[in-house]
Amino acid sequence: MTNIASGNTLAAVASLIGDVARANILSALMDGRALTAGELAWHAGVSAQTTSGHLAKLTDAKLIAVEKQGRHRYFRLATPDIAQAIEALMAVAATGPKRHRPVGPKDIAMRTARTCYDHLAGRLGIALADALTTKGHVIISDGAGAVTRKGSKFLSEFGIDLAKADKGSRPLCKTCLDWSERRSHLAGRLGAALCVRCFDLGWIRREKDSRAVAITRSGQSGFAKTFGISL
Amino acid sequence: MTNIASGNTLAAVASLIGDVARANILSALMDGRALTAGELAWHAGVSAQTTSGHLAKLTDAKLIAVEKQGRHRYFRLATPDIAQAIEALMAVAATGPKRHRPVGPKDIAMRTARTCYDHLAGRLGIALADALTTKGHVIISDGAGAVTRKGSKFLSEFGIDLAKADKGSRPLCKTCLDWSERRSHLAGRLGAALCVRCFDLGWIRREKDSRAVAITRSGQSGFAKTFGISL
């Protein structure tokens, strides 16, 4: 065996994700929010004791981070890297052999619009990326994007100030492969800012117990007026 | 549990990667070449029978593809997506809790220069990306890159013709997070073409049983003269 060390840790990380209960936990955290152990137990579909064990393992491996608040413990994905790795795995899983389509109402909602870590995905995410691209506000080249001067002005009018360098290290405008649309949507600081702004404007709101988001009445007109989008 | 279907398949894929033997197999295939079952058994560190079972599972799941040639069966990663997912997992694994540094000579070679699926990574990969960027041949913005007109000319003189659209679907110039350098290097069709060209020129050559590549004597002067790189 060549490089046992890197192989081992690769296997260790993948193995952590490779358990159904833990995969459900991580999927539930993919919207970037922090959830309590109890909520995660519900998502995982196993008892609270079992979940506790899983959470300990994930925390030890630094895949998730924990914050204590009173008698609750809030868990969230440790870094955006983790989310990216999981999204990449989801993309692989989506192309798998099983082309089964037991499409439920939840699935439809997910495909229409959802959060992906801290930005928007699904048809809405794609539509936003397209709208910004065709109007020349963002240039997407292959796997990433750059904001034009014109785009910067447009976004500032929309209420997003990209100048304040949130965290210097985080890329401004990345793209992220959408597992349902098989195309790229906007991630990075821009993607996150867009998402927050849409929530602030009341254009979208979170569905209960899901990453899916619903487009509100005002969102329907807002997206149409500002971006020319109608889903 | 919310979306049992997606969670399950996510878990299934991760679980396949999450076995040490299979992770070693996939790691060995990360350089994009096709290897025989016997070679993979050696990389995996288990017997041929056991390896056969693993290969069957990976093939069933479409993570790897197989091609029969005489009494050999050649296995390779099924799609670039798979390589990307594994690379993302490696990036996560590299940041893990264990900061152990049992750096061997092989490890040093890997960090200096190696192939990553079908393009170059390690210090050499980073240096190439830097050189092309600072000379204005490629513009890297956050997570991807675009080739400038000037760059297109330069590359053509170097012996790379990006015009012939290899496969229309594959992105021209993507970036890929380097797990050893923690920075991006060039992937996509451009990255692959650069890699092939350097092999053709005899500037680099593959190490035995490893993803590492060695920089030849002529490579030393070639990289210096053409790109201003000296490692």
Added chain:
DNA sequence: AGGATAGTTCGGTGCAGGCCGAAATGTGGC
């Protein structure tokens, strides 16, 4: 044809780890 090499299938062993019930710890509210 006979021998060597590549790979797979079968059967049986053994261990890792996921699961839950019960009980313990910790925290907030009254």
Added chain:
DNA sequence: GCCACATTTCGGCCTGCACCGAACTATCCT
């Protein structure tokens, strides 16, 4: 102080699966 609720720890069960030895098939070589 006492109860309710959130979460963890302990102990034991049980399944899944990675592993190998041995035997079998397929292909190449001479």
